[in-house]
Amino acid sequence: MSTSLPVLIVIPAWNEAANLAAVVTELRASRPHDEIAIVDDGSLDATSEEARRLGCVLLRLPLHLGYGVAVQTGIKYALRAGHRIVVTFDGDGQHDPAEVEALVAAVREGADVAVGSRFLSAESYRGGPSRRTGRWVFSQLAGALTGIRLTDPTSGLKALGPRAQSLFASSRFPDRFPDADALVLARRARLAIVERPACMRRSQNRHSMHGGYRAVAYTFNMLLSLLVAASGRESDLRG
Amino acid sequence: MPIRQKVFFLTIALLLLVAIIELIRRRRLRVEYSWLWIASGVTIIVLILRYELLIQITAAVGAVVPTSTIFFFCILYLALLSLNYSVRLTELTRQVKELAQEVALLRAEAAPSRPAARAAADSPPAC
Numbered sequence: 001m002s003t004s005l006p007v008l009i010v011i012p013a014w015n016e017a018a019n020l021a022a023v024v025t026e027l028r029a030s031r032p033h034d035e036i037a038i039v040d041d042g043s044l045d046a047t048s049e050e051a052r053r054l055g056c057v058l059l060r061l062p063l064h065l066g067y068g069v070a071v072q073t074g075i076k077y078a079l080r081a082g083h084r085i086v087v088t089f090d091g092d093g094q095h096d097p098a099e100v101e102a103l104v105a106a107v108r109e110g111a112d113v114a115v116g117s118r119f120l121s122a123e124s125y126r127g128g129p130s131r132r133t134g135r136w137v138f139s140q141l142a143g144a145l146t147g148i149r150l151t152d153p154t155s156g157l158k159a160l161g162p163r164a165q166s167l168f169a170s171s172r173f174p175d176r177f178p179d180a181d182a183l184v185l186a187r188r189a190r191l192a193i194v195e196r197p198a199c200m201r202r203s204q205n206r207h208s209m210h211g212g213y214r215a216v217a218y219t220f221n222m223l224l225s226l227l228v229a230a231s232g233r234e235s236d237l238r239g
Numbered sequence: 240m241p242i243r244q245k246v247f248f249l250t251i252a253l254l255l256l257v258a259i260i261e262l263i264r265r266r267r268l269r270v271e272y273s274w275l276w277i278a279s280g281v282t283i284i285v286l287i288l289r290y291e292l293l294i295q296i297t298a299a300v301g302a303v304v305p306t307s308t309i310f311f312f313c314i315l316y317l318a319l320l321s322l323n324y325s326v327r328l329t330e331l332t333r334q335v336k337e338l339a340q341e342v343a344l345l346r347a348e349a350a351p352s353r354p355a356a357r358a359a360a361d362s363p364p365a366c
Contacts, residue, residue, distance in 0.1 A: 010355065028318075039343070057347060057349060057351075058346075059343040059344065059347050060343050060346055060347075061339050061340070061343045062339055062342050062343070062344070063335070063339050065335075065336055065339055069336055069339070073340045073343050073344070074342065076340060077344055077347065171333065175336065199355060201284065
C-alpha cells in the first residue's frame with residue numbers, strides 16, 4: 001500500500017469559495033499526506049480560484065450539473081490518476097476530518113465502500129424530524145431491497161476502494177442524488193459495504209439539497225431511483 | 240368530404256411537407272429525425288384523398304364518427320412523440336454530462352495545479 005498513490009479526498013463544491021479555505025486547512029492539518037481534489041460544479045463565485053490558491057487539484061466542470069455528477073468527476077479523476085482510495089467529503093464544513101481515518105482504514109482492510117454514519121456516533125447533528133423520518137424510510141427500503149442494514153444511507157462521507165470507484169464511474173451510477181440508491185447498486189454488485197461512526201456538524205453556509213418543495217420531488221425520485229438500482233440484470237454490474 | 244374541405248386540407252398538408260423538406264435542405268432538421276414528419280404529412284394527404292380509408296379505420300376500432308378516430312390517433316401520436324423526445328433528452332443529458340466531466344479532467348491534465356501545490360508544500364506552509 002505504501003507504494004501506491006495517496007488517498008484522494010474529493011470535495012464537490014458549488015459556490016463554496018467562502019468555506020473552502022477553512023475546510024481544506026483543517027483537512028491538511030489532520031491528513032497531511034492525502035491529496036485533495038476540489039470539483040468546482042459550475043460555481044459563479046471564486047471557488048476555482050480558491051481551490052487553486054489552496055494548491056488543491058482542481059476539476060472544473062463548465063456547467064452546474066449537481067452533486068452526483070461532481071462526485072463522479074472526482075472518482076473518474078482518481079481512476080485515471082490511480083488513487084486506490086477515494087474519500088468523498090463535503091465542502092461546507094459539515095464533515096470532520098478526524099472521521100476520515102476510520103473509513104480509510106476500513107477500505108484498507110478490504111471493504112469496498114465505507115460510509116460515515118451519524119447514527120453510530122454518540123453525539124452528532126442529525127437534522128430535523130422530517131429528514132430523520134426520510135432517512136429512516138430510505139434505510140428501511142434499502143434494507144428490504146438488498147438485505148443490508150444501514151443506519152445512515154444519505155451520508156455524503158464515504159471512502160471508496162477501486163471496485164467501488166469503477167462501479168460509481170460507470171453509467172449505472174445514479175448521478176442525480178447518489179444516496180441510498182448508490183449503496184443498493186454497490187450491494188447488488190456484491191461490493192462489501194461497512195459503516196463507521198462519524199460525528200457531523202451543522203454546516204454554516206449551506207444551500208440544502210433537500211429543503212422546501214424539493215423534498216417532495218426528492219422523495220419521489222429517490223424511491224424510483226432505489227427501484228431502478230435494485231432492478232436490472234446483475235450480470236451487467238460485475239466486470 | 241366536400242371538395243372545398245379537400246382543397247383546404249390538401250393545401251395545408253402540402254405546405255407542411257414543403258416546410259419539412261425545406262428544413263432538411265437547409266440542414267435545420269437532421270435527416271434521421273425527419274422521416275417521421277414526412278410520414279405524418281403523407282398520412283394526412285392519403286387520408287384526405289382516400290376518405291373511405293378513415294371510415295374503414297373508424298369501423299375497425301369501433302368508433303362512431305371519423306372525427307373521434309382522427310382526434311384519438313392525433314393525441315396518441317403526440318403522446319408517443321413526446322415520450323420519444325424524453326428518451327432523446329435523456330441521452331443528450333448523459334452526453335452533456337460525459338462531455339463536461341471530460342472537459343474538467345482534461346483541464347486538470349492541461350494545467351495541473353498539483354506541482355505548484357507540492358512546491359508550496361515544501362516551503363513553509365501558508366495555512
